[in-house]
Amino acid sequence: MVKEIERMGLTVVHVCTVTPISLTVGANRIVPAVAIPYPLGNPKLTADEEFSLRKKLVQQALDALEQPVSEQTIFEN
Amino acid sequence: METRRIVLYLNQFFGQIGGEDQAHIAPQSFDKPIGPGLGLKGLLPKNCTIVGTIVCGDSYFNENLEEASATVGEMIKDFDPHVVIAGPAFNAGRYGMACGTVGKIASEMGIPAVSGMYPENPGVESYRQYLYIVETGNSAASMRTALPSIARLAGKLANQEPLGSPAEEGYLSRGIRKNVFAEKRGSDRAIDMLLAKLQGEEFETEYPIPHFDRVDPAPAVADLSQATLALVTSGGIVPKGNPDRIEASSASHYGRYSIAGVESLTADAYETAHGGYDPVYANQVPNRVVPVDALRALEQEGKIGKLFPYFYSTVGNGTSVANAKKFASEIAHELVNEGVQAVILTST
Numbered sequence: 001m002v003k004e005i006e007r008m009g010l011t012v013v014h015v016c017t018v019t020p021i022s023l024t025v026g027a028n029r030i031v032p033a034v035a036i037p038y039p040l041g042n043p044k045l046t047a048d049e050e051f052s053l054r055k056k057l058v059q060q061a062l063d064a065l066e067q068p069v070s071e072q073t074i075f076e077n
Numbered sequence: 078m079e080t081r082r083i084v085l086y087l088n089q090f091f092g093q094i095g096g097e098d099q100a101h102i103a104p105q106s107f108d109k110p111i112g113p114g115l116g117l118k119g120l121l122p123k124n125c126t127i128v129g130t131i132v133c134g135d136s137y138f139n140e141n142l143e144e145a146s147a148t149v150g151e152m153i154k155d156f157d158p159h160v161v162i163a164g165p166a167f168n169a170g171r172y173g174m175a176c177g178t179v180g181k182i183a184s185e186m187g188i189p190a191v192s193g194m195y196p197e198n199p200g201v202e203s204y205r206q207y208l209y210i211v212e213t214g215n216s217a218a219s220m221r222t223a224l225p226s227i228a229r230l231a232g233k234l235a236n237q238e239p240l241g242s243p244a245e246e247g248y249l250s251r252g253i254r255k256n257v258f259a260e261k262r263g264s265d266r267a268i269d270m271l272l273a274k275l276q277g278e279e280f281e282t283e284y285p286i287p288h289f290d291r292v293d294p295a296p297a298v299a300d301l302s303q304a305t306l307a308l309v310t311s312g313g314i315v316p317k318g319n320p321d322r323i324e325a326s327s328a329s330h331y332g333r334y335s336i337a338g339v340e341s342l343t344a345d346a347y348e349t350a351h352g353g354y355d356p357v358y359a360n361q362v363p364n365r366v367v368p369v370d371a372l373r374a375l376e377q378e379g380k381i382g383k384l385f386p387y388f389y390s391t392v393g394n395g396t397s398v399a400n401a402k403k404f405a406s407e408i409a410h411e412l413v414n415e416g417v418q419a420v421i422l423t424s425t
Contacts, residue, residue: 001311001393002422003292004405008413011295016424018139021170021199028294036100036136036171036425038358039312041365054364055371058421062380065306065419068297 002027013064015039015057019074029064030074031057078124081235084156085114085130086149086163086179088172092132097355100136100171104145106152107132113224117162120228125235129156131179135171136354142178150182158188160235163208165193165223166200168215168395169353177204184208189234193223194249197398201249209234209248215327215395252287304418307385309408311393311401312359312366312425313351314342323392325352331391331404333411336384341370353394354425366423385417393424 003026005012014027017039022030033039040054057077064075089099091112110118110127118127131152138145153161161183163176173192177200180190190208194201195215204210209230213223226247233240243250259266266283273280298304315323321332336342342363349359349366364370372384389408393401412420 001309001391001401001405001408003290004402005309005409005412005420005422006292006295008406008409009295010409010412010420011298011418012420012422014422014424018171018174018424020142020174020203022424024199024202026291028292033423035140037097037354037356038362038365039423039425040368040371041358041362043358043361050362051370054368055374058368058371058375059380061421062301062306062375065298065421066301069294071294073294 011065013061015061023072023074026072028069028072029067030072031061031064032074032077033057078122078236081122081125081160082128082156082158083121083125083160083162083231083235084153084158085110085117085127086161086176087112087114087130087132088138088166088169088175089132089134091164092130094132094134097353098357100134100355102132102134103137104131104133104148104152106130106155113165113220116220116224117228117231120225122232122236125160125232128158133175135169135175138175138178139171145175146178146182149179150186153179153183153186153188160231161188161190162227162231163190163192165211165213165220165227166198167193167213167217167219167223168195168198170199170395171353173198173200174203176200177207180204180208191227191231191234193227196249205249205251206253209240209246209251211248215397250285254284298419301381301419302379303382305383305385305416306372306381306419306421307412307417308367308369308372308388309405309420309422310367310388310390310424311396312390312423313349313392313394314347314359314363314367314388314390315350317346317348319348319350323350323390325350325392326394326396328392328394328396329400331389331408333387333389335387336369337386339369340373342367351392351394351425353392359425366425368421368423385412385415
Protein backbone atom coordinates (compact mmCIF):
# COMPACT_ATOMS: atom_id res chain seq x y z
CA MET A 1 0.00 0.00 0.00
CA VAL A 2 2.87 2.34 0.88
CA LYS A 3 4.40 1.82 -2.54
CA GLU A 4 1.16 2.53 -4.43
CA ILE A 5 0.61 5.72 -2.44
CA GLU A 6 4.15 6.87 -3.17
CA ARG A 7 3.73 5.94 -6.84
CA MET A 8 1.11 8.70 -7.02
CA GLY A 9 3.72 11.22 -5.88
CA LEU A 10 2.54 11.50 -2.28
CA THR A 11 5.25 11.58 0.38
CA VAL A 12 4.47 8.72 2.76
CA VAL A 13 6.00 7.37 5.94
CA HIS A 14 5.34 3.79 7.10
CA VAL A 15 5.04 3.44 10.87
CA CYS A 16 5.24 -0.26 11.68
CA THR A 17 6.86 -2.73 14.04
CA VAL A 18 8.07 -5.42 11.65
CA THR A 19 10.44 -3.24 9.64
CA PRO A 20 11.81 -6.16 7.55
CA ILE A 21 8.32 -6.54 6.02
CA SER A 22 8.21 -2.81 5.36
CA LEU A 23 11.53 -3.06 3.51
CA THR A 24 10.23 -6.02 1.51
CA VAL A 25 7.09 -4.18 0.40
CA GLY A 26 9.16 -1.22 -0.77
CA ALA A 27 8.51 1.55 1.77
CA ASN A 28 11.12 4.31 1.50
CA ARG A 29 10.57 6.14 4.79
CA ILE A 30 10.13 3.79 7.75
CA VAL A 31 9.66 4.67 11.41
CA PRO A 32 9.85 1.64 13.76
CA ALA A 33 6.85 1.31 16.06
CA VAL A 34 6.41 -0.10 19.56
CA ALA A 35 4.70 -3.48 19.13
CA ILE A 36 2.48 -5.30 16.65
CA PRO A 37 -0.82 -4.97 18.60
CA TYR A 38 -0.03 -1.37 19.70
CA PRO A 39 2.30 0.29 17.20
CA LEU A 40 1.78 3.81 18.63
CA GLY A 41 1.25 3.19 22.30
CA ASN A 42 2.15 1.12 25.29
CA PRO A 43 -0.51 -0.23 27.65
CA LYS A 44 2.05 -0.45 30.47
CA LEU A 45 2.33 3.35 30.67
CA THR A 46 -0.07 5.83 32.25
CA ALA A 47 -2.41 7.60 29.83
CA ASP A 48 -0.28 10.77 29.95
CA GLU A 49 3.00 8.95 29.41
CA GLU A 50 1.48 6.97 26.61
CA PHE A 51 0.20 10.11 24.90
CA SER A 52 3.70 11.63 25.08
CA LEU A 53 5.19 8.48 23.60
CA ARG A 54 2.65 8.53 20.77
CA LYS A 55 3.22 12.20 20.09
CA LYS A 56 6.97 11.62 19.98
CA LEU A 57 6.57 8.79 17.46
CA VAL A 58 4.23 10.87 15.28
CA GLN A 59 6.71 13.76 15.46
CA GLN A 60 9.39 11.32 14.25
CA ALA A 61 7.12 10.34 11.38
CA LEU A 62 6.69 14.03 10.51
CA ASP A 63 10.46 14.53 10.65
CA ALA A 64 10.87 11.60 8.25
CA LEU A 65 8.42 13.23 5.83
CA GLU A 66 10.52 16.40 5.86
CA GLN A 67 13.76 14.52 5.33
CA PRO A 68 14.98 13.98 1.76
CA VAL A 69 15.93 10.31 1.18
CA SER A 70 17.51 8.65 -1.83
CA GLU A 71 16.92 5.04 -0.78
CA GLN A 72 14.91 2.97 1.70
CA THR A 73 15.59 4.51 5.10
CA ILE A 74 14.70 3.32 8.59
CA PHE A 75 14.55 6.28 10.98
CA GLU A 76 15.74 4.66 14.21
CA ASN A 77 14.16 5.97 17.40
CA MET B 78 19.64 -46.60 6.77
CA GLU B 79 21.08 -44.27 9.36
CA THR B 80 18.55 -42.40 11.48
CA ARG B 81 18.04 -38.74 10.54
CA ARG B 82 16.95 -36.14 13.05
CA ILE B 83 14.42 -33.46 12.17
CA VAL B 84 13.39 -30.41 14.19
CA LEU B 85 10.15 -28.55 13.64
CA TYR B 86 9.53 -24.83 14.20
CA LEU B 87 5.91 -23.71 14.80
CA ASN B 88 4.09 -20.59 15.97
CA GLN B 89 1.90 -20.46 19.09
CA PHE B 90 -1.18 -21.45 17.13
CA PHE B 91 0.11 -24.55 15.31
CA GLY B 92 2.21 -25.31 18.41
CA GLN B 93 -1.13 -25.64 20.23
CA ILE B 94 -0.42 -23.06 22.90
CA GLY B 95 -3.09 -20.55 21.92
CA GLY B 96 -4.37 -17.92 19.54
CA GLU B 97 -3.47 -14.24 19.19
CA ASP B 98 -3.63 -13.83 22.98
CA GLN B 99 -0.53 -16.08 23.15
CA ALA B 100 1.35 -14.44 20.25
CA HIS B 101 3.70 -12.79 22.77
CA ILE B 102 5.21 -16.02 24.14
CA ALA B 103 8.99 -16.56 24.03
CA PRO B 104 10.49 -19.67 22.36
CA GLN B 105 9.77 -23.02 24.04
CA SER B 106 11.26 -26.37 23.19
CA PHE B 107 9.50 -29.76 23.26
CA ASP B 108 11.13 -33.12 22.60
CA LYS B 109 8.29 -34.50 20.48
CA PRO B 110 6.33 -33.72 17.30
CA ILE B 111 3.36 -31.36 17.77
CA GLY B 112 0.53 -30.23 15.47
CA PRO B 113 1.59 -30.53 11.81
CA GLY B 114 4.48 -32.66 13.11
CA LEU B 115 2.05 -35.49 13.73
CA GLY B 116 1.01 -35.39 10.08
CA LEU B 117 4.62 -35.09 8.89
CA LYS B 118 5.66 -38.09 10.98
CA GLY B 119 3.72 -40.48 8.77
CA LEU B 120 4.89 -38.85 5.55
CA LEU B 121 8.65 -38.66 6.17
CA PRO B 122 10.96 -41.50 5.08
CA LYS B 123 11.19 -44.25 7.70
CA ASN B 124 14.68 -43.28 8.86
CA CYS B 125 13.63 -39.69 9.67
CA THR B 126 12.43 -38.84 13.18
CA ILE B 127 11.05 -35.55 14.43
CA VAL B 128 13.13 -35.23 17.59
CA GLY B 129 11.78 -31.90 18.74
CA THR B 130 9.48 -28.95 18.19
CA ILE B 131 10.34 -25.32 18.91
CA VAL B 132 7.33 -23.07 19.43
CA CYS B 133 7.40 -19.28 19.56
CA GLY B 134 4.72 -16.58 19.48
CA ASP B 135 4.53 -14.73 16.15
CA SER B 136 4.54 -11.29 17.74
CA TYR B 137 7.38 -12.19 20.10
CA PHE B 138 9.56 -13.42 17.24
CA ASN B 139 9.02 -10.33 15.09
CA GLU B 140 9.23 -7.79 17.91
CA ASN B 141 12.35 -9.37 19.45
CA LEU B 142 14.13 -10.59 16.35
CA GLU B 143 17.62 -10.77 17.87
CA GLU B 144 16.73 -12.49 21.15
CA ALA B 145 14.30 -14.85 19.46
CA SER B 146 16.88 -15.78 16.82
CA ALA B 147 19.55 -16.41 19.43
CA THR B 148 17.28 -18.57 21.61
CA VAL B 149 15.87 -20.55 18.71
CA GLY B 150 19.40 -21.04 17.37
CA GLU B 151 20.49 -22.53 20.72
CA MET B 152 17.43 -24.77 20.81
CA ILE B 153 18.13 -26.03 17.29
CA LYS B 154 21.74 -26.72 18.24
CA ASP B 155 20.65 -28.75 21.28
CA PHE B 156 18.63 -31.08 19.05
CA ASP B 157 21.56 -31.49 16.60
CA PRO B 158 19.24 -32.06 13.62
CA HIS B 159 19.98 -32.98 10.00
CA VAL B 160 17.07 -30.87 8.72
CA VAL B 161 14.85 -28.12 10.13
CA ILE B 162 11.22 -27.80 9.02
CA ALA B 163 9.59 -24.41 9.71
CA GLY B 164 5.86 -23.98 9.34
CA PRO B 165 4.14 -24.21 6.87
CA ALA B 166 3.13 -20.55 7.27
CA PHE B 167 0.73 -20.20 4.29
CA ASN B 168 -0.02 -16.45 3.91
CA ALA B 169 0.57 -15.48 7.55
CA GLY B 170 3.06 -12.60 7.36
CA ARG B 171 4.58 -12.65 10.84
CA TYR B 172 4.76 -16.46 10.81
CA GLY B 173 6.37 -16.45 7.35
CA MET B 174 9.01 -13.94 8.49
CA ALA B 175 9.71 -16.11 11.55
CA CYS B 176 9.96 -19.32 9.48
CA GLY B 177 12.26 -17.55 7.01
CA THR B 178 14.49 -16.34 9.82
CA VAL B 179 14.62 -19.85 11.29
CA GLY B 180 15.66 -21.11 7.84
CA LYS B 181 18.41 -18.50 7.75
CA ILE B 182 19.63 -19.47 11.24
CA ALA B 183 19.69 -23.14 10.24
CA SER B 184 21.51 -22.44 6.97
CA GLU B 185 24.15 -20.48 8.88
CA MET B 186 24.64 -23.59 11.02
CA GLY B 187 25.00 -25.66 7.86
CA ILE B 188 21.61 -27.34 8.33
CA PRO B 189 19.19 -27.34 5.39
CA ALA B 190 15.68 -26.03 6.11
CA VAL B 191 12.28 -26.46 4.49
CA SER B 192 9.14 -24.37 4.87
CA GLY B 193 5.85 -23.92 3.07
CA MET B 194 4.36 -20.54 2.14
CA TYR B 195 1.95 -18.83 -0.20
CA PRO B 196 4.03 -16.97 -2.83
CA GLU B 197 2.81 -13.55 -1.58
CA ASN B 198 3.98 -14.18 1.99
CA PRO B 199 6.65 -11.52 2.72
CA GLY B 200 8.81 -14.33 4.12
CA VAL B 201 9.31 -15.65 0.58
CA GLU B 202 10.83 -12.46 -0.80
CA SER B 203 12.98 -11.88 2.27
CA TYR B 204 14.35 -15.37 2.93
CA ARG B 205 13.96 -17.53 -0.20
CA GLN B 206 17.71 -17.86 -0.69
CA TYR B 207 18.21 -19.44 2.72
CA LEU B 208 15.71 -22.30 2.64
CA TYR B 209 13.49 -24.43 0.43
CA ILE B 210 9.98 -22.97 0.47
CA VAL B 211 7.26 -25.28 -0.85
CA GLU B 212 4.44 -23.36 -2.53
CA THR B 213 1.20 -23.67 -0.54
CA GLY B 214 -2.28 -22.18 -0.73
CA ASN B 215 -3.03 -18.99 1.19
CA SER B 216 -4.60 -20.66 4.23
CA ALA B 217 -4.21 -23.68 6.46
CA ALA B 218 -6.91 -25.34 4.34
CA SER B 219 -4.01 -26.37 2.08
CA MET B 220 -2.19 -28.16 4.94
CA ARG B 221 -3.16 -31.54 3.48
CA THR B 222 -1.43 -30.86 0.16
CA ALA B 223 1.48 -28.92 1.71
CA LEU B 224 2.71 -31.58 4.13
CA PRO B 225 3.51 -34.35 1.60
CA SER B 226 5.67 -31.96 -0.48
CA ILE B 227 7.44 -30.65 2.62
CA ALA B 228 8.03 -34.19 3.91
CA ARG B 229 9.37 -35.38 0.55
CA LEU B 230 11.78 -32.46 0.29
CA ALA B 231 12.89 -32.73 3.93
CA GLY B 232 13.42 -36.47 3.50
CA LYS B 233 15.61 -35.95 0.44
CA LEU B 234 17.66 -33.28 2.21
CA ALA B 235 18.03 -35.42 5.32
CA ASN B 236 19.32 -38.32 3.26
CA GLN B 237 21.47 -36.05 1.09
CA GLU B 238 19.72 -37.12 -2.08
CA PRO B 239 20.12 -34.79 -5.08
CA LEU B 240 17.31 -32.25 -5.58
CA GLY B 241 15.80 -31.33 -8.92
CA SER B 242 14.80 -27.86 -10.11
CA PRO B 243 12.22 -25.80 -8.19
CA ALA B 244 9.54 -26.77 -10.74
CA GLU B 245 10.32 -30.49 -10.43
CA GLU B 246 10.42 -30.48 -6.63
CA GLY B 247 7.57 -28.01 -6.02
CA TYR B 248 9.51 -25.35 -4.15
CA LEU B 249 9.72 -21.64 -4.94
CA SER B 250 12.78 -20.54 -6.89
CA ARG B 251 15.67 -19.54 -4.64
CA GLY B 252 17.30 -17.49 -7.36
CA ILE B 253 20.28 -19.84 -7.48
CA ARG B 254 21.81 -20.83 -10.84
CA LYS B 255 23.21 -24.31 -11.12
CA ASN B 256 25.41 -25.75 -13.86
CA VAL B 257 23.80 -28.73 -15.58
CA PHE B 258 24.56 -30.68 -18.73
CA ALA B 259 21.97 -30.14 -21.45
CA GLU B 260 21.46 -32.39 -24.45
CA LYS B 261 21.27 -29.50 -26.91
CA ARG B 262 23.55 -26.53 -27.00
CA GLY B 263 22.27 -23.04 -26.08
CA SER B 264 21.77 -21.75 -29.62
CA ASP B 265 19.57 -24.76 -30.47
CA ARG B 266 17.52 -24.32 -27.32
CA ALA B 267 17.08 -20.60 -27.97
CA ILE B 268 15.90 -21.25 -31.56
CA ASP B 269 13.45 -23.91 -30.30
CA MET B 270 12.07 -21.41 -27.80
CA LEU B 271 11.78 -18.68 -30.42
CA LEU B 272 9.97 -21.01 -32.86
CA ALA B 273 7.58 -22.09 -30.13
CA LYS B 274 6.94 -18.44 -29.25
CA LEU B 275 6.31 -17.49 -32.91
CA GLN B 276 3.80 -20.33 -33.24
CA GLY B 277 2.07 -19.28 -30.05
CA GLU B 278 3.06 -22.52 -28.31
CA GLU B 279 4.06 -22.83 -24.71
CA PHE B 280 7.71 -22.61 -23.85
CA GLU B 281 9.64 -22.20 -20.64
CA THR B 282 12.41 -19.69 -20.21
CA GLU B 283 15.63 -20.98 -18.69
CA TYR B 284 16.27 -17.71 -16.95
CA PRO B 285 13.28 -15.70 -15.79
CA ILE B 286 14.24 -12.03 -15.64
CA PRO B 287 13.83 -10.87 -12.05
CA HIS B 288 11.14 -8.24 -11.72
CA PHE B 289 11.97 -5.41 -9.34
CA ASP B 290 9.02 -3.15 -8.77
CA ARG B 291 10.41 -0.28 -6.79
CA VAL B 292 9.08 3.23 -6.46
CA ASP B 293 11.61 6.01 -5.96
CA PRO B 294 11.22 7.99 -2.74
CA ALA B 295 8.96 11.00 -3.11
CA PRO B 296 10.63 14.32 -2.35
CA ALA B 297 10.59 15.59 1.23
CA VAL B 298 7.59 17.71 2.16
CA ALA B 299 8.89 21.28 2.02
CA ASP B 300 6.80 22.71 4.83
CA LEU B 301 4.53 20.45 6.82
CA SER B 302 3.12 23.41 8.72
CA GLN B 303 1.37 24.37 5.47
CA ALA B 304 0.54 20.83 4.36
CA THR B 305 -2.51 18.61 4.66
CA LEU B 306 -1.63 15.20 6.04
CA ALA B 307 -3.78 12.06 5.86
CA LEU B 308 -3.84 8.93 7.97
CA VAL B 309 -4.12 5.48 6.37
CA THR B 310 -3.91 2.16 8.21
CA SER B 311 -3.80 -1.55 7.49
CA GLY B 312 -4.53 -2.11 11.18
CA GLY B 313 -8.29 -2.34 10.70
CA ILE B 314 -9.50 0.57 12.88
CA VAL B 315 -13.18 1.19 12.07
CA PRO B 316 -16.16 2.92 13.68
CA LYS B 317 -17.68 0.65 16.32
CA GLY B 318 -19.79 -2.09 14.76
CA ASN B 319 -17.65 -2.13 11.58
CA PRO B 320 -20.33 -0.52 9.34
CA ASP B 321 -18.62 -1.52 6.08
CA ARG B 322 -18.04 -5.05 7.30
CA ILE B 323 -14.34 -5.07 6.49
CA GLU B 324 -13.23 -8.69 6.75
CA ALA B 325 -10.99 -9.79 9.66
CA SER B 326 -8.66 -11.36 7.10
CA SER B 327 -8.26 -11.29 3.31
CA ALA B 328 -10.01 -7.91 3.11
CA SER B 329 -11.95 -7.25 -0.09
CA HIS B 330 -12.38 -3.53 0.54
CA TYR B 331 -11.38 -0.55 2.66
CA GLY B 332 -13.32 2.15 4.50
CA ARG B 333 -13.10 5.94 4.58
CA TYR B 334 -14.20 7.45 7.88
CA SER B 335 -14.79 11.07 8.82
CA ILE B 336 -12.78 12.45 11.72
CA ALA B 337 -14.00 16.02 11.26
CA GLY B 338 -14.26 17.43 14.76
CA VAL B 339 -12.92 14.22 16.32
CA GLU B 340 -10.15 14.95 18.82
CA SER B 341 -9.32 11.36 19.72
CA LEU B 342 -10.36 7.84 18.67
CA THR B 343 -12.09 6.56 21.79
CA ALA B 344 -13.05 3.01 22.73
CA ASP B 345 -16.76 3.77 22.72
CA ALA B 346 -16.73 4.93 19.10
CA TYR B 347 -13.98 2.91 17.37
CA GLU B 348 -12.57 -0.63 17.36
CA THR B 349 -10.41 -2.87 15.22
CA ALA B 350 -11.72 -5.32 12.63
CA HIS B 351 -8.29 -6.94 12.20
CA GLY B 352 -8.17 -10.67 12.94
CA GLY B 353 -4.39 -11.05 12.81
CA TYR B 354 -3.31 -9.57 16.12
CA ASP B 355 -4.61 -9.49 19.69
CA PRO B 356 -7.30 -6.76 19.45
CA VAL B 357 -7.43 -5.95 23.19
CA TYR B 358 -4.99 -3.00 23.09
CA ALA B 359 -6.35 -1.41 19.91
CA ASN B 360 -9.93 -1.70 21.17
CA GLN B 361 -8.97 -0.05 24.48
CA VAL B 362 -7.24 2.91 22.81
CA PRO B 363 -7.74 3.00 19.00
CA ASN B 364 -5.25 5.94 18.86
CA ARG B 365 -2.58 3.26 19.41
CA VAL B 366 -3.10 2.29 15.76
CA VAL B 367 -4.46 5.51 14.22
CA PRO B 368 -2.90 8.36 16.22
CA VAL B 369 -5.61 10.99 15.79
CA ASP B 370 -5.11 12.42 19.31
CA ALA B 371 -1.40 13.07 18.76
CA LEU B 372 -1.98 14.61 15.33
CA ARG B 373 -4.67 16.92 16.68
CA ALA B 374 -2.17 18.17 19.25
CA LEU B 375 0.49 18.67 16.57
CA GLU B 376 -2.09 20.39 14.36
CA GLN B 377 -2.87 22.77 17.26
CA GLU B 378 0.83 23.46 17.68
CA GLY B 379 1.08 24.31 13.98
CA LYS B 380 3.45 21.40 13.20
CA ILE B 381 1.13 20.33 10.41
CA GLY B 382 -1.18 22.57 8.41
CA LYS B 383 -4.22 20.35 8.62
CA LEU B 384 -5.20 16.77 9.33
CA PHE B 385 -7.27 15.47 6.39
CA PRO B 386 -10.85 15.08 7.68
CA TYR B 387 -11.06 11.38 6.80
CA PHE B 388 -8.90 8.40 7.61
CA TYR B 389 -8.72 5.28 5.47
CA SER B 390 -8.64 1.80 6.90
CA THR B 391 -8.36 -1.77 5.76
CA VAL B 392 -7.21 -5.06 7.26
CA GLY B 393 -3.76 -6.15 6.12
CA ASN B 394 -4.19 -9.70 7.36
CA GLY B 395 -3.67 -12.19 4.53
CA THR B 396 -4.95 -9.56 2.12
CA SER B 397 -3.80 -10.24 -1.44
CA VAL B 398 -1.15 -7.98 -2.91
CA ALA B 399 -3.52 -7.25 -5.83
CA ASN B 400 -6.22 -5.98 -3.45
CA ALA B 401 -3.80 -3.96 -1.35
CA LYS B 402 -2.47 -2.30 -4.53
CA LYS B 403 -5.99 -1.52 -5.73
CA PHE B 404 -7.09 -0.05 -2.37
CA ALA B 405 -3.97 2.11 -2.05
CA SER B 406 -4.13 3.32 -5.63
CA GLU B 407 -7.77 4.42 -5.20
CA ILE B 408 -6.98 6.06 -1.86
CA ALA B 409 -3.95 7.85 -3.32
CA HIS B 410 -5.93 9.20 -6.31
CA GLU B 411 -8.52 10.59 -3.96
CA LEU B 412 -5.92 12.14 -1.65
CA VAL B 413 -4.08 13.78 -4.54
CA ASN B 414 -7.35 15.21 -5.86
CA GLU B 415 -8.13 16.57 -2.41
CA GLY B 416 -4.78 18.35 -2.22
CA VAL B 417 -3.17 16.11 0.41
CA GLN B 418 0.65 16.22 0.33
CA ALA B 419 1.72 13.75 2.99
CA VAL B 420 0.55 10.42 4.39
CA ILE B 421 1.28 8.48 7.57
CA LEU B 422 0.48 4.81 7.01
CA THR B 423 0.40 2.64 10.11
CA SER B 424 0.60 -1.15 10.15
CA THR B 425 0.19 -3.66 12.92
